[in-house]
Amino acid sequence: xxxxxxxxxxxxTGELHVGGARTALFNWLFARKHKGVFILRFExxxxxRNRPELIEPIIESLRWLGLLWDEGPYFxxxxxxxxxxWAERLLNEGKxxxxxxxxxxxxxxxxxxxxxxxxxxxxxxxxxxxxxxEEKFMREGRQPALRLKIPESGTIIVNDAIRGQVEFDLAxxxxxxxxxxxxxxTYNFAVVVDDITMGITHVIRADExxxxxxxxxxxxxxxxxxxxxxxxxxxxxxKDRSKLSKRHGATAVFEFRDRGILxxxxxxxxxxxxxxxGDQEIFSREELIEKFSLEAIHPSAAIFDEExxxxxxxxxxxxxxxxRLGELVxxxxxxxxxxxxxxxxxxxxxxLVQMVVLFRERARTLAELAEPARYLFTDNFSxxxxxxxxxxxxxxxxxxxxxxxxxxxxxxxxxxxxxRATRAYLDxxxxxxxxxxxxxxxxxxxxxxxxxxxxxxxxxxxERVIAxxxxxxxAQQPQASL
RNA sequence: GUCCCCAUCGACUAGCGGUCUAGGUCACGGCCCUUUCAAGGCCGAAACGGGGGUUCGAAUCCCCCUGGGGACGCCA
Numbered sequence: 001x002x003x004x005x006x007x008x009x010x011x012x013t014g015e016l017h018v019g020g021a022r023t024a025l026f027n028w029l030f031a032r033k034h035k036g037v038f039i040l041r042f043e044x045x046x047x048x049r050n051r052p053e054l055i056e057p058i059i060e061s062l063r064w065l066g067l068l069w070d071e072g073p074y075f076x077x078x079x080x081x082x083x084x085x086w087a088e089r090l091l092n093e094g095k096x097x098x099x100x101x102x103x104x105x106x107x108x109x110x111x112x113x114x115x116x117x118x119x120x121x122x123x124x125x126x127x128x129x130x131x132x133x134e135e136k137f138m139r140e141g142r143q144p145a146l147r148l149k150i151p152e153s154g155t156i157i158v159n160d161a162i163r164g165q166v167e168f169d170l171a172x173x174x175x176x177x178x179x180x181x182x183x184x185x186t187y188n189f190a191v192v193v194d195d196i197t198m199g200i201t202h203v204i205r206a207d208e209x210x211x212x213x214x215x216x217x218x219x220x221x222x223x224x225x226x227x228x229x230x231x232x233x234x235x236x237x238x239k240d241r242s243k244l245s246k247r248h249g250a251t252a253v254f255e256f257r258d259r260g261i262l263x264x265x266x267x268x269x270x271x272x273x274x275x276x277x278g279d280q281e282i283f284s285r286e287e288l289i290e291k292f293s294l295e296a297i298h299p300s301a302a303i304f305d306e307e308x309x310x311x312x313x314x315x316x317x318x319x320x321x322x323x324r325l326g327e328l329v330x331x332x333x334x335x336x337x338x339x340x341x342x343x344x345x346x347x348x349x350x351x352l353v354q355m356v357v358l359f360r361e362r363a364r365t366l367a368e369l370a371e372p373a374r375y376l377f378t379d380n381f382s383x384x385x386x387x388x389x390x391x392x393x394x395x396x397x398x399x400x401x402x403x404x405x406x407x408x409x410x411x412x413x414x415x416x417x418x419x420r421a422t423r424a425y426l427d428x429x430x431x432x433x434x435x436x437x438x439x440x441x442x443x444x445x446x447x448x449x450x451x452x453x454x455x456x457x458x459x460x461x462x463e464r465v466i467a468x469x470x471x472x473x474x475a476q477q478p479q480a481s482l
Numbered sequence: 483g484u485c486c487c488c489a490u491c492g493a494c495u496a497g498c499g500g501u502c503u504a505g506g507u508c509a510c511g512g513c514c515c516u517u518u519c520a521a522g523g524c525c526g527a528a529a530c531g532g533g534g535g536u537u538c539g540a541a542u543c544c545c546c547c548u549g550g551g552g553a554c555g556c557c558a
Contacts (some may be wrong), residue, residue, distance in 0.1 A: 163488090
């Protein structure tokens with residue numbers, strides 16, 4: 001069995017978005033599954049649109065997702081001489097020819113064809129240029145581009161692992177340019193030269209390239225090289241079924257990272273988007289590798305659903321190591337303006353672990369998980385006026401103050417002991433927990449929702465609990481804050 | 483305009499000719515649990531785009547239509 005070699009080949013014209021990330025993921029999974037090689041290659045032949053500053057973020061996104069490559073990154077911009085060499089080979093063998101038409105002339109014809117509702121195809125006028133014509137063009141100082149000489153009729157069949165056989169009529173294609181007049185290769189040519197020289201066995205890429213495939217196959221044919229296996233994965237669409245773009249909100253991998261999505265959750269969700277394994281929804285990285293197959297990729301485009309991502313994220317939040325989550329939450333303490341850099345750094349990791357364990361079931365993101373820190377680790381939080389209005393009623397205040405007294409003596413100040421003392425105090429007052437739980441919660445946290453009351457108290461700590469209970473009445477006043 | 487791809491609940495999907503009164507998951511609604519919110523459990527509403535064939539039998543195979551998407555550059 002020849003070993004599998006696949007590649008992810010982004011062009012640095014934008015951030016890595018979820019669609020690209022999924023393509024990378026499928027390549028990576030396929031490589032891991034077959035103990036093959038995953039190659040990273042930047043397709044940066046377009047000097048004008050290229051943004052070198054985007055290369056690092058793309059790399060960083062892949063690293064964050066855990067999609068590590070085995071080879072590369074390669075840069076097409078550093079391989080221009082190679083493409084030129086390969087193109088000249090084709091020229092010498094008569095499989096390519098020089099075209100002296102100027103971009104302006106071609107663009108004009110193209111527009112005319114489009115206006116006449118015709119398919120714009122090159123008219124092959126330079127295919128049989130006389131030596132005199134050629135000399136004339138050269139005297140004019142025109143630099144020729146190189147075009148591939150393709151058969152004028154017949155069909156070409158793409159054998160796709162996901163879509164089966166797709167037939168293209170060669171009459172739909174033209175002698176396309178492989179080398180620009182300035183000596184740079186065009187996309188289709190560079191891709192094929194790279195895929196051949198890098199020994200790529202499986203080309204797993206987005207659906208939008210299916211139409212390029214016959215062209216690329218013609219280049220393979222010109223070089224007398226067997227074609228790899230093609231697998232065109234469906235697109236990821238936005239809610240309105242259009243191509244995912246900035247106006248649809250979060251699309252970049254980084255945006256999800258910054259909102260507190262776990263990389264394994266994004267990977268899990270992206271894998272399930274267009275791919276499935278029976279009824280299973282939650283997968284670890286290892287399970288994905290084990291169970292992934294190209295054949296199980298659903299052929300139709302899929303809509304990116306943030307709600308489900310959040311659900312998957314919550315699932316991973318619930319099962320991930322609390323220690324790790326604690327450290328992942330730490331930066332959010334600063335980002336959410338809860339603590340200063342120094343304060344966040346000073347929070348003992350045990351405290352963070354306790355918070356994580358206590359709140360992970362009700363958090364869908366790391367950001368949500370960090371939120372309770374506001375009242376757990378600082379006094380800098382506000383009371384929800386509605387909650388105060390509803391629960392911190394005058395008749396509850398003495399009860400809370402009494403409870404504060406009862407808690408002063410609790411030793412150690414743990415959830416179990418706090419509960420014992422609280423219940424004892426309530427018994428003595430002939431009250432039930434239900435009567436005081438919410439008022440107590442509002443006094444302590446400023447809100448009506450949260451984790452178990454006694455665990456929360458333990459985490460807040462004796463001093464603060466007592467102080468907040470004693471000052472519960474102050475929260476009554478408008479704008480009051482403890 | 484031409485070419486290509488796609489088509490099951492609102493969303494992701496299972497289904498690969500009979501086991502489908504179409505299953506699971508998210509979201510939605512209800513109930514239970516409960517100190518709140520979650521989580522969890524139970525229940526519910528919700529789909530084979532339309533029309534022709536093929537077949538004893540079609541969500542599954544074929545054709546047409548419709549709808550959606552993509553491509554048609556000296557962009558990638």
